[in-house]
Amino acid sequence: MKCAYRHWSRRLVVAGLSAASLLLAAPFNLAQAQEPIKVGLVAALSGQSAKSGEAIIRGLSIAISEVNAAGGINGRKLTLVSRDDESNPGKGLLAARELIQREKVAVLFGGLDSPVSLAIVPFANQVKTPFIGVWAAGTNITRNGAKDNYVFRVSAVDAFVGEALVNYAIKKHHTKKPAMILINNPWGESNEHALQDSLKRHNLKAVGIEKFETNDVDVVPQLTRLKQSGADVLFMVANVAPSSQVVKSLERMGWDVPIVSHWGPAGGRFTELAGPRGESVHFIQTFTFSEKQSAKANDILAKLKADYSVKTLADVTPAVGIANAYDALHLSALAMKKAGSTDGTAIRNGFYAIDKYDGLIKTYVKPFSPSNHDALGPNDYIFTHFVKGEIIPLE
Template identity: 65%
Template sequence: MANKLLRLSRRHFVGGVVSTVAVLAATAGFAAEPIKIGLVTALSGQSALAGEAISRGLTIAIDEINAKGGLLGGRMIELVRRDDEGNPAKGVTAARELIFREKVAVLFGGLDTPVSMAIVPIINQEKTPFMGPWAAGTGITKNGADPNFAFRVSAVDEIVDVGMLDYAQKTFQAAKPGMILVNNPWGESNEVGLKAALDAKGMKAVGVEKFQENDVDLVPQLTRLKSAGADVLFMVGNVGPSAQVVKSLDRMGWKVPVVSHWGPAGGRFTELAGPNGKDVHFVQTYSFYGKQSPVGERLIAALKAKYPAIKSVADITPAVGVANAYDGMHLAALAIAAAGSTDGDAVRQGFYKIGSYEGLIKTYKAPFAPGRHDAIQANDYVWAQFIDNRIVPVGLKD
């Protein structure tokens, strides 16, 4: 009898130890569960270079966060990527997979305004915070939702459009601008913004012309703008069609200043546009050329160490993809930390709790608030052009 009781006691003791170990293991496993960050962007096609730049900016920021112990008591950050190929339908499919299957805490949306605009209703419906590191369509963050889960560290069309007009007037003494715009929601966003900027100064465009993404001859549209007397062209389009604008101007022999949104920076613009691609002036949020802040120097060193193909700042291209994603990831991490969890609505409110953060593009001070979901403002832009296939600030020789 005594032996039987002893066996039972041992069995209960061993069982209790096993149960305790299982609970501890499960607790440790939960504590170590990674926090997933999603990325939907173009990783193939003519804009793949820009998609990779966004990936690299996110990756370096994530490495820095993880090296300091991660978030929420030691949980590591993990990046999960999907290729949208610049296609809104594929972007929506990718976003749904990352939200529902991967359970991402924050979804980064990549390059194209039409793709981001297609994703935004989903993230608002599913209460998944969204961070835009590239697409500039005004309606991405000003989408009418309440609560609004879309945030951005990138250019914003309505702000860029004011800058394009100011720059054209100061640099080229423009008085009769014409518009050559891609025929999609991004072009529409900028048409609205440019007309508003012109109206504010009592000006009007001499003409507005549209093109499709796959157009290879824009001479008819440009001829109409020339006949209307345009003394500067405001251009909005991604790499391929923007290159076709330049080539069509070459065929016409029309030397007119081109002031562009940042579409040409997204890929092989100089290769596609030819030698006169260098004459296009376009907006940027950051450049790795010139004197860098300590954050910039640290990031350049980290990129060179992680990606052997990067030998100099000329290889960090397009710079805005790296810079916007890097700062966006650090701000998202601060929002998660402020939330104390990965709950979507808590993280959304966490963005409003960010105080001061010394980033790459600038030192952010309360960058987000209800009704203000764009961290980059008018005085944060620089103007650039291609010099020897390098995106260099206008007037800077190195």
């Protein structure tokens, strides 16, 4: 009897411990299930292009707040973790590794600089984490040749921008002798190919192509050669600081040649650095806040005023960073909902499954497919210029 009693008692103790374990584990598992989903950002948050990173964070943050207010991703909230790449490819790659491997972000967003994004692309594909570009326009960021591609973009694409710049130069300036002044990096190379291809389609040829470095403070020698070639339009590709040096060098030369530019000048304090002539530079954008805009744009502008002390439209420059990031976050949220998990491959396939999204820039219909990872196309650009610090549409 004593033996039987001991066995019976032992079974009660074991059963009690198992029940207690279940009770203790249940709250933990519940809490784990409700942990927020992290999304990451690697962008220029300091230096001459800091305004671009600021704009991207604002666009992502407003969209995250909207997603969370609507119940999050299957009940889980989103939270943003950002790192400054200082416009340096090496630092950008290190930041991407930290966010993906240590912070366990479900998706990673990229910033202004194509060289930084290009440094991250192979790693993102290797670890099968969706990487969404919201500014960098280098064609081979998304068209990277990977058999298993995890890189998407809601932004301009150099291959399309080249055609837009050439069309504008022909229509606006009736160019016969276009020339190029390009930053000497992979982004400049990407645009050189795009511009040459487009010029060839229009039976035109560049009379000169000049390169310059990010830290050059005098571009007069390169511009002098372009002037001597008879150039009647300059295609410019560079970000804020180097673009401003081109404009100041032209001013010193007294050469009043039209500049048709990629969107690099929009990324920071361009007119402050370039001087009054900076307002004569015409450049592409995917979106601007303006006097007449959609209800969604008015709603986003109201949130910017409430959350970031925005008072005028000049305070939301560059609007393109806000809009691209806002739409990219909502598209990513749809992909995560369709995935039903934070698995990278499931999210990648979730992007392909998006049917329609009424965004800030446009209404997206089947924006992604295995053969197309760019949500914006050649018809999604407008030309703009600066007026008293505000980016204003030209047409």
